Amino acid sequence: MSLLELKNVTLKFGGVTAVNNLSLSVNEGEVFALVGPNGAGKSTVFNMISRFYRPFRGSITFDGQDLLKQKPHQVSSHGIARTFQNIELFERATVLQNLLVGRHRHRKTMLLEEILFIGRARAQERESRHAVEEVIDFLDLQPYRDKHIAGLPYGVRKVVELARALATRPRLLLLDEPASGLSVEETQDMRWWIEDIRRQMGCTVLMVEHDMGLVGKVSDRVLALADGAELAQGTPAEVQSHPAVIEAYLGTSAISKTANSQGERV
Amino acid sequence: MRFHFKTTYDQDIRLFPDRWTLSVYAVLLVLMLVMPWLINDFYLGEMTNVLIWAVAGLGLMMLTGQTGQVSLGHSAFMAMGAYLSVNFMAMGLPFLLSFALAGIVTGLIGAIIALPALKLHGVYLAIFTLALAILADDLIVILAPWTGGVGGYFAPPIYIAGVEVNRWVNPWAWYYLALGTVLVVTLLYQNLLRSPLGRAFAAVRDSEISAQAMGVDVARTKTIAFGISCAFAGLGGALMGLFAGAFNNETFNFLISIQLLMMIIIGGLGFVHGAFLGAVIVAFLPQFLSILTDTMGSSSIPGLEAGIFGAILIAFILFEPMGLYGRWLKVRTWLELFPFARRDMFKRQKSYLKTERLR
Numbered sequence: 001m002s003l004l005e006l007k008n009v010t011l012k013f014g015g016v017t018a019v020n021n022l023s024l025s026v027n028e029g030e031v032f033a034l035v036g037p038n039g040a041g042k043s044t045v046f047n048m049i050s051r052f053y054r055p056f057r058g059s060i061t062f063d064g065q066d067l068l069k070q071k072p073h074q075v076s077s078h079g080i081a082r083t084f085q086n087i088e089l090f091e092r093a094t095v096l097q098n099l100l101v102g103r104h105r106h107r108k109t110m111l112l113e114e115i116l117f118i119g120r121a122r123a124q125e126r127e128s129r130h131a132v133e134e135v136i137d138f139l140d141l142q143p144y145r146d147k148h149i150a151g152l153p154y155g156v157r158k159v160v161e162l163a164r165a166l167a168t169r170p171r172l173l174l175l176d177e178p179a180s181g182l183s184v185e186e187t188q189d190m191r192w193w194i195e196d197i198r199r200q201m202g203c204t205v206l207m208v209e210h211d212m213g214l215v216g217k218v219s220d221r222v223l224a225l226a227d228g229a230e231l232a233q234g235t236p237a238e239v240q241s242h243p244a245v246i247e248a249y250l251g252t253s254a255i256s257k258t259a260n261s262q263g264e265r266v
Numbered sequence: 267m268r269f270h271f272k273t274t275y276d277q278d279i280r281l282f283p284d285r286w287t288l289s290v291y292a293v294l295l296v297l298m299l300v301m302p303w304l305i306n307d308f309y310l311g312e313m314t315n316v317l318i319w320a321v322a323g324l325g326l327m328m329l330t331g332q333t334g335q336v337s338l339g340h341s342a343f344m345a346m347g348a349y350l351s352v353n354f355m356a357m358g359l360p361f362l363l364s365f366a367l368a369g370i371v372t373g374l375i376g377a378i379i380a381l382p383a384l385k386l387h388g389v390y391l392a393i394f395t396l397a398l399a400i401l402a403d404d405l406i407v408i409l410a411p412w413t414g415g416v417g418g419y420f421a422p423p424i425y426i427a428g429v430e431v432n433r434w435v436n437p438w439a440w441y442y443l444a445l446g447t448v449l450v451v452t453l454l455y456q457n458l459l460r461s462p463l464g465r466a467f468a469a470v471r472d473s474e475i476s477a478q479a480m481g482v483d484v485a486r487t488k489t490i491a492f493g494i495s496c497a498f499a500g501l502g503g504a505l506m507g508l509f510a511g512a513f514n515n516e517t518f519n520f521l522i523s524i525q526l527l528m529m530i531i532i533g534g535l536g537f538v539h540g541a542f543l544g545a546v547i548v549a550f551l552p553q554f555l556s557i558l559t560d561t562m563g564s565s566s567i568p569g570l571e572a573g574i575f576g577a578i579l580i581a582f583i584l585f586e587p588m589g590l591y592g593r594w595l596k597v598r599t600w601l602e603l604f605p606f607a608r609r610d611m612f613k614r615q616k617s618y619l620k621t622e623r624l625r
Contacts, residue, residue: 050479076481088476092536093468096278100462101469105481107462111490114461115454121461122279128462129275168480 003028003204004049004172009058011044011228018044019055020228026172031198031205033215035239036225037248042208043085044228046174049206050082051075062172076105079171083161083178085208089149095160096145099135102167103128135166138200139193155186162193166201173197175207179214187214194218212240224248281456298445302438310437316542316549317444318509319529322502323541324451326526329495331536332464334471335488336388338523339395342402343496344503345518347372349406349413351504352422361424361431369501376496377489384485399520406515418514421507433509444505451498455538458494467491499526528579534589543590551575 002025011019019041026032034042047053049060051072060067062078070078081102090098106128113119136142139159144152149160158181165173178194179187191214197203209215215222216236224231224245232242239245272278282288302310322344329335347368354364383394406413413419424431424443431439458464466487469477474484507513525548533544552571559567586593600607 052475052478071483072478073481073483076479082479084476084479088473088479090469090472090476092472093465097465097468101465101477101480101482104462104466104469109461111463114463115457115494117457117461121457124462125279125460126275129278133275164476164480 002026003063004206005059005061006045006049007059007061009045009048009055009060011041011048011053011055018228019048021058022225022228022230023058024223024230024233026204026206028204029198029202030220031194031207031218033219033222033236034206034208034225035210035212035215035222036231039227040225041228042225043176045225046082046176046206046208049075049080049174076168076170079169080174081165081168081170081172082174083158083165083176085176085180087154087157087161089157089161089164091150092148094146094148095141095152095163096132098149098160098164099132099167100128102135102164103131105168106131131169132167135163138166138196139163155182158182158186158190162190166197166203170203172204172206175205175209177208177210179209179211187211190214191218212236216240279460281460302441307437310441311433312549312553314433314437314441314444314509316545317441317448318502318505319526319545319549320448320502320542321444321451321505322499322526323529323533323545324448324455324538325495325498325500325502327530327536327538327541328455328458328467328498329491330527331530331540332459332467332471333488333491333495335491336392336527337395337495338392338520338527339398339402340496340499340526341503341518341520341522342398343372343376343499344506344522345402345406346375346496347500347503348507348513348518349419350500351508352419353412355422361426365501365504368504369497372500372503373493373497376500377493379496380489380492383492384488396520396523399523403515403519414514416515418512418517419507420512421510424508433511440509444509447501447505451501452538455498459538463487463490525575528575530589532578532582532589534591534593535587537589537591539591539594540589547578547590551578 004026006022006024009019009022010017022041022045024032034045036042044053048055049062049067051067051070051074054068062080065078067075067078090101093101107124109119109121109124113121136145139162141156141159141163144156144160149157152160158178162175162178165175175194179190182190194205194207195218198205205218207215207219219236221234222236222239223233224239224242226244226248231244231248232239234242277283282291301313305313322340325343326337326340329337329340350371351364351368354367355361357364359367379398383391386394407415409415426439426443429439430436431443433440458467466477466482469480469482470484470487470491477487478484503518507517510517529544529548530541531544532547533542534540551574555571555574559565559570582589588595
């Protein structure tokens with residue numbers, strides 16, 4: 001069953017068509033990857049799902065509900081969480097506080113309860129703290145719990161951002177280049193985590209990623225984008241060997257060369 | 267060095283993380299409570315002044331330190347608090363009720379005024395709020411029936427449970443009134459910091475875009491921050507006006523706003539302690555300077571106070587952007603880790619990934 005569905009989505013920035021008549025559907029429980037050269041419109045797709053951009057034409061539905069009717073801050077209440085390409089953490093707060101912001105969509109207390117800290121406020125804090133601790137355990141963030149983000153190394157920030165997204169208990173997780181800037185070991189960790197997120201949390205993952213090694217290992221389906229339009233869709237292997245994809249990445253002559261070399265081998 | 271071995275989540279939730287911190291603040295509270303017996307009436311009055319500034323400072327700290335929204339207009343809200351409290355008292359309401367109502371109404375009006383300012387960032391918001399501060403002066407004159415216009419108001423006598431609180435007769439009562447207000451405001455402030463709303467403030471301050479992605483309604487959060495901030499400023503203003511004994515349209519001029527902003531920067535942006543340390547500086551520096559010029563045998567030097575204030579502010583921005591409390595944190599860490607503290611421990615790691623957006 002498809003959880004997220006984009007139909008004929010088009011977005012223009014002035015004269016530039018960032019996304020052109022794109023349709024895709026992500027099924028519940030799968031890992032779906034968007035690949036493509038820089039400027040292909042991958043992050044733009046994410047920003048449309050997060051409602052930071054409004055598509056020019058087309059529809060975006062999540063679990064049967066029209067996402068375009070939602071305001072940006074309402075998207076997360078449907079169970080959609082995301083990370084950002086250029087890490088957008090709350091710099092002057094601790095890791096714990098960052099993750100607790102992830103619990104914001106579960107907030108039940110009113111202003112007065114919080115400012116007086118009566119009634120549900122304390123119980124809710126305990127509950128949030130517990131939920132966050134589970135995520136900390138899951139991603140091995142224990143040593144950093146009370147550290148300020150400003151002093152953390154890049155690789156850890158990347159994990160904290162994933163943790164913050166998981167703290168919202170999402171149904172759909174949007175990962176914008178989860179492995180960019182990570183070392184080989186860290187990328188390996190990220191791979192296990194993505195698999196565990198899908199398996200243990202039953203969370204659907206839509207990700208943008210350039211590391212084809214990672215994409216090939218974790219994703220069920222891949223969609224290749226170039227200049228805002230779909231090039232190819234299918235299993236990682238199918239997309240990687242698709243002539244149009246090779247053309248977009250390497251240029252036309254590469255295709256003839258591969259064709260030639262294949263011909264020679266035959 | 268103290269280690270926190272945490273066994274329950276409550277250790278992260280309660281106001282004081284451990285017994286040691288609790289006892290330090292308990293000692294401080296006892297010291298504050300016995301203050302009237304320790305110092306003479308003049309210094310008690312000055313202490314009252316510090317506490318009043320701290321209330322208003324906590325208001326601006328909530329907005330600027332926690333939510334990252336600058337305001338140069340808080341003198342207007344302080345004035346509003348002062349005039350409202352006097353008007354409520356003139357309507358026959360008891361003092362404590364009029365005082366609390368003045369804060370609440372100022373907060374509500376502040377939240378409404380914040381609505382058009384929601385889209386403004388940084389320097390534009392500063393100019394918008396500065397305009398409010400300057401406008402307030404004229405509005406007070408125009409609204410003469412409720413404000414006394416240029417003539418202003420004499421503070422009416424204050425009665426709490428039948429006891430008159432008079433600065434000249436029983437300064438200790440005024441001191442306790444200010445202390446009580448500070449305690450309540452600080453408690454509310456701390457409660458906010460440990461609840462979802464306080465974290466939403468920090469989220470809006472550090473990254474509006476990811477705050478939204480986490481489900482924080484940025485516009486609403488800013489409005490609430492403005493409202494709470496103005497409510498605290500209103501309480502501070504009410505105390506300041508009543509403590510001064512008389513006030514008119516020029517009492518709460520925009521220089522008060524600038525002093526307030528300076529105070530929280532010198533104290534340490536984003537720290538509750540910063541508001542208090544800043545209040546001590548702002549309230550005591552003029553007295554200190556006049557005592558100094560007195561002992562040096564010269565009469566008061568015009569412009570000296572503003573000049574020194576400016577110099578201190580520049581020095582802090584250049585050398586200690588984290589303010590006095592930030593400096594204390596560094597000293598404390600150095601002592602706790604001695605001899606293992608490193609020089610660069612507090613240096614912020616620059617992230618070159620994010621484009622430096624001028625907003």
